[in-house]
Amino acid sequence: MLETRRNGRMLAPWTYTSEELCELEMVYIFRHQWILAGHISELTQTGDYLTFNLAKERAVLVRDESGEIHAFHNVCRHRGSRVAPDRQGNCGHVLRCPFHGWTYQLNGTLKSVPRPQGFPDLIKDHNALVPIDLEIWNGFIFICFEGAQGRSVANQFGVISGKITPYQLEEMVPWGAEYDEVVDYNWKFFHDVDNEGYHVPVAHPALHELYGRDYCDSYLGNIPMTTGVVDDYPASSWSVARYKSLLPRQAHLPEENQRLWLYFGLFPNTVIYFYPEKAGFYMSLPQGAATTRVISREYRLPGENRELAAVRYLSGRIDQMTGREDHDLVRRLQEAAHTSVFPMNNLSDLEDGVLQFHQQLKALIPVMSLDASPAPGTLADVNTTLLNSST
Ligand code: FES
Ligand SMILES: [Fe+2]
Numbered sequence: 268m269l270e271t272r273r274n275g276r277m278l279a280p281w282t283y284t285s286e287e288l289c290e291l292e293m294v295y296i297f298r299h300q301w302i303l304a305g306h307i308s309e310l311t312q313t314g315d316y317l318t319f320n321l322a323k324e325r326a327v328l329v330r331d332e333s334g335e336i337h338a339f340h341n342v343c344r345h346r347g348s349r350v351a352p353d354r355q356g357n358c359g360h361v362l363r364c365p366f367h368g369w370t371y372q373l374n375g376t377l378k379s380v381p382r383p384q385g386f387p388d389l390i391k392d393h394n395a396l397v398p399i400d401l402e403i404w405n406g407f408i409f410i411c412f413e414g415a416q417g418r419s420v421a422n423q424f425g426v427i428s429g430k431i432t433p434y435q436l437e438e439m440v441p442w443g444a445e446y447d448e449v450v451d452y453n454w455k456f457f458h459d460v461d462n463e464g465y466h467v468p469v470a471h472p473a474l475h476e477l478y479g480r481d482y483c484d485s486y487l488g489n490i491p492m493t494t495g496v497v498d499d500y501p502a503s504s505w506s507v508a509r510y511k512s513l514l515p516r517q518a519h520l521p522e523e524n525q526r527l528w529l530y531f532g533l534f535p536n537t538v539i540y541f542y543p544e545k546a547g548f549y550m551s552l553p554q555g556a557a558t559t560r561v562i563s564r565e566y567r568l569p570g571e572n573r574e575l576a577a578v579r580y581l582s583g584r585i586d587q588m589t590g591r592e593d594h595d596l597v598r599r600l601q602e603a604a605h606t607s608v609f610p611m612n613n614l615s616d617l618e619d620g621v622l623q624f625h626q627q628l629k630a631l632i633p634v635m636s637l638d639a640s641p642a643p644g645t646l647a648d649v650n651t652t653l654l655n656s657s658t
Contacts, residue, residue, distance in 0.1 A: 297535070314360060377392075450594065515575065
């Protein structure tokens, strides 16, 4: 399997710069796949809502009076305004559109419209907010804009459930502020850098000091898994040295997880991670071929103590360093995609995750297998032809 993949080729540089391809990715990937949109701890009270925009779609997740969490298109049925205006908030017992005041119950049904005599033919039952498929898995809320059509998150990612159960993700509460930044590179380059550990010793000296001696990229099923065990060797980085010495034992974790940093890549755009003191996710949200929004949220178990707060502060500093280092690496790849000599076939065995990611993309959008972009305006048609010829 690995040998076969090593003979495969990476994505060609045009796939990182083509706006036409970006449009196809929205259709075939981001509206089609299950996408992580939040965690149940962000919606604990009736009327708590969370909005999530991707692939030109707008979603709102909201908890109703019975405790059920719903996902709807955040698009008023009157003329399309947002019914939930902010990233996160509480709307009380109704979602009330700020444009003309159409009001929806938390289960999405249209409750009332101002001046109803102006709509003599309006059938309220036909004007509920449009639902979006939603599935909660280990406390994470996933949505699928296009409709899951029988595909379930539990099936797709179930192979890793046993690994993350000890962390009690469903019991966790939000910790810290959301990271939210718009960056000037293609979303796939973000993952190309993230999907391999070959660069860690050179590009991430602090991370390498933390767990580089026992770092491993592997797969559970087809889910990429990265593990690093925090060792006891001296470290020159202040944050790493302090983290190593302060990391407390945690009664709820098995022995092998006590000093483990554990990451899983959830296709297409998300990494979830588990450290002894916290869990979290980061994800890429493409805005265009060379513009990506990167967001990250973190969680911890309820019940605080100073030791855990201290190591979370320290691991946060290490994460920030790593993130800055990766940011520079990704930007250089984006620059390279515009040169005439972008390399495509020099991967080591430690970079298999890059090819696995590319293979998954090519399977969904076969035009991405081409070394050169089809003529402008023909990309969607060429892709359709390739899709039809492969069935
Ligand atoms: S657009 Fe929502 S009430 Fe008019
Ligand atoms: Fe990295």
